[in-house]
Amino acid sequence: MTERFTVLMVCMGNICRSPMAERLLRLRLDERLADGDLVEVHGAGTGAWHEGEPMHRQAAEEVLARGGDPSAFAARALTEEMLESDLVLTATIEQVGFVAELVPSAASKTFVLGEFARLAAEVPDDLPGSDLAARGRALVAEADQLRDGARYSDEVPDPWGRAPEYFTAVADQIDDAVTVLADRLTTKVARA
Template sequence: MAPFSVLCVCMGNICRSPMAERLLVADALALGGSADELYVHGAGVGSWHVGQPMDPQAARQVEARGGDVTGFKARKLLAEHVDASDLILTATIEQVEYVVELRPDAAARTFVFGEFGRLIRQIPIKSDLPDVYGRGVALVEAADKLRSGAPPTEADELDDPWGRPDAYFSRVADEIHSTTRPLARALFARPR
């Protein structure tokens, strides 16, 4: 079985999406998850930072929350990244539109980060499903059905911390973590 694949998207792929990527991995590992079950990757809608490491302030936030920043390199979002993903989480509404323009068939699996976090809190954990992939697909389908075509709100967006003080990065990292933790719990719920 292929791993459940989550794509995290922001502007330049050096602050918000790498924090989301690495925090989701850390949360999954803390629950006994593995790379065989979950693949998390990220990209930016712009190419300004391609090949660069994570912003140092973002890296500090990831490490402070138990994540690993080793080997990170920013990349530009391509259609193939969307095609290879079961769930796409973006920092902003505009980035959802960018993803859907790139791949219209991705609309049902593309969410603003806070929107998805808000929706999954209303969905019962499917611990009876036998694998992470099945739980992930069921979760995305349930979240899409729950939003019933309602658009995300500005409150669902992650503010861009680039160039801001550490406290700003910390707040954004906390907002990210408030979605990655319940997502990891839903994916790695063990059958009773």
Template sequence: MPPFSILHVCMGNICRSPMAERLLVVAARDLAGDKADDLLFVHSTGTGGWHAGDRMDAAAARQVLARGGEIETFRARQLAAEHIEASDLILTATAEQHEFVQVLAPDAADRAFVLGEFGRLLRQVDLSALPPAEPAPDAVYARGVALVSAVADLRADQPPRPGDDLDDPWGRGHRYFGRVADEIEETVRPLAAALLGA
């Protein structure tokens, strides 16, 4: 069984989605140690290819490093249909990027969400109704699929809100990047806990 795969998407893949990718990895490792890498596959892309091959934005990298993450192996990529097809959960920075994903892969509708939207709905999920959390790839995969389905069911009655979007911090100062990183952690930390059990 492959690990449960989570794809983060933003515009250029140098600020928001890399922070989300690496901060989710930090949250998962805090709960499961090095075994987290066998349980979850976390990656990111951008809707545009302007920065393909580039390192993370320096201000974003500072946030990741300050919160215990790793940046050296990161290189920006442009979103392609195969990235979506290989992912069990797609989290976009904004509703506009969510629409981009929908156009590229219409069959991903039930597993693609705006990051803030997913975090908001996740708080309403009865985690005790999901398959049990166990430190094994097949168990995490089953729990992840059930979690995504539960959040999709909740979304049917609760449309996205403007506040679900993550502001683009590119070109802004340290404090602005810090606020965006805090907002990312408000979703990725509960997500890691829901998947891995905490």
């Protein structure tokens, strides 16, 4: 069996931002890969307030509007085991700190979503590795070397309790960032 590259999306409650990021990244990868099993994408929240709940209705509508699938989603609380993922992407700078406190060894592979997209775009295409998992891990290592500090503009604002237009703006921001990641992960990999 081919080794998979794993991406964990983290936000506060795992019903708005991280589910949109999870499902939109899955969509963008499936558009680019012949074998979608090469990448595992999952998500969690820093708290268990919504554990077991479906994706927020408006978040689900944003995923659907872009062609993604919000079905069969259930919110989860972050565990140490989840942080064994190859890449951890959070909605905020504070959540990066939360991850680093929970599992200090995860700090080098944990980024704010916008920060990672910004840094990944700077990494040269000639990454080492013959498969997606190896290239993905090399991308994460290179992005870690390029770190210059996350910016507040890298953060994904929380749309919970806000107007539908706010959800749309947040979903657009997430989709832009995960599209960069999907493009970088699938460079020189079999396309669909």
